[in-house]
Amino acid sequence: MDFFLELSQGFATLARPDVLAYMVLGFVIGTFFGAVPGLTSVLAIALLLPITYSMDVVPALVMCAAIFMSGMYAGSITATTINIPGAPSSMMTAIEGHALMKKGEGANALGHAALGSMIGGSLGALLLMALMPLAAKASLLIQTPGKFSLVLFALVVIVIVQRDAIAKGLIATMLGVMIATIGIDVMQPIPRFNFGTEMLVEGIDMMPIIIGTFAISEVLYQAHQNQGDLRISLSQAASSIIRRRDFLPSFAQIREIGIVTYLKSALLGYGIGILPGVGGSMAAFVAYADAKRRSRRPDDYGKGSREGIAAAEAANNSMCGGAFVPMLMFGIPGDPTTAIVLGVLVINGLQPGPRLLETQTDLIAPMFASLLVSALVLIPLTLFLLGPWFVRIVSIPKGLLYASIAVVALVGSYVATFSIFQMALALLFGVFAFFLRQQNYPTVSLLLGFILGPDLEQYLRRSLSLSDGDPTVFLTSPDSLFFLALLAVFVYFMVIRKSKQAGIEGKTTVESDP
């Protein structure tokens, strides 16, 4: 009951003019970064990370939550208007939304995307608030061997979700783990991998990795793509001028989509959000496929299905709420954005875990409130106020945009610790991440490996030292056994069964070929 009281105080904190201003600012930044192709909400929060050193923790977290929610929604804007998803999670929306745009119903598609995002985002935030105390109680039951198996489960899922590139996912994750081993050992006071330099004894900070991986590499990647100006043609922008009333979805259209589609997609999105490293793209894809399978009008899919837009957007915004659960309870980020929010928590001396909810709800509750208010109020409000000018968001010259990002990233990495070394590290990791991206290695896996590696090692060694080196402790401890069994189920369904199916399909193709 205390938690819900603190939660209501969180809403009161959010109503403070200064905190409210940070939420609105975060929402606007997230909308901008989500809408511009190539920029993501992850990059927005990465750029914000160094600045949080000089901010209070509450506004910083409120701002992060607003960026997360708006970035997820804003991807649908350019997905619909110019068929370029602003964020990877809007791929499905691009298919249906742009088809509607071509029929002259782009505004209506944007309205459905906003409605789906609003319902999904609000439900995800409400589920997060309602289930958080239960999650905290459940997390108290997990002992050290169980924590090891949970982190192992998370790391394996991060690798196997890279469906066609498991080996590359493994390489990126292990690189993250290896970088995390630099510095003082997790159990003994001895330095590792410092190669004789004092600067590496304390290890590598999360900040230059985040700045390098998401900001510097993006600047390098855009320079490499050499696509000239990001501006879309003026004729395309002119043809996209829309009126506010066109955004409103009709009641008949909403009834046709059905409340079940919204609810089921939101639940799917929330559930997928809880899984580590999976993220909004998978949530949108699974909900879209499910809605198509159940649809009364499956033929509309691919030709401008409002139901498809609603399912995908409800799922990817609902994922935002789910992704916070493992991050706050176990320090296991559900997606790259929550991985960076974890950095904000750590910078401010907050440790994830059930105690966070017991002792520091006053700091966390405004963030939950921000998630809900962003989804419920700011998404429709932004569409109403800024909708007619959405397409012009992408009319920013590439040179101006990426020069600004580079300055914020580098100066940001300096001001965090007033260290030139951190700037150099950010550049080094940026170059490294650029090559990873260029060769289709998932850079997010590197960050998650870096975050989870020390936990994995610590829980493994602690479990073994508590059980006198007996490895069967992982099988005799019920919580650990549960996560190992869950891991086996995931590996079976996502790797073994899929390769068997692929093998059968391959054989059939070969046999049917003359």
Place this chain on the structure above:
Amino acid sequence: MAMREMRWRKRLLFPLFLLVLTTIYVGATFQITPQFSEGVVGPRFLPLLAALLMYAALVHVIRRELVSDDESGKGAFWQPVAVVLATAAYIALFKPFGYSLATLLYVYALFHIFHYQQGRPLRRLLYAIAVTAVFYGLFTLVFGIRLPTLLDVI
């Protein structure tokens, strides 16, 4: 044929670089001296396990690259190199030149690399001054952060 060979050789460079990096890492693992014994799972265990998994995955990737016809990774080469060089220079000059001058030069260089305001050097300079001023305002005035200055002036 020669083109194809060149392409896969280029694609192999990065995994081979990672292979060398992993080998250096393994070498450093053996220099770790534990203060007390924890059995098999000591300070060297996870690094060695990670390296082992890296080797296995890298061998798999290299084998796949050898037979693949994928042409991913197309794009300009000199532009990212120029960005890296400009950024390295910016980092080196950040303290001695101060935020204002170093950032102005850096932004101007990035505008040049991204062909922004090409053929209009004065306008490019004005935009570079504007970007430098905007972020100076953000960091020093909004967030109250002290940035390096040139001779304690700018």
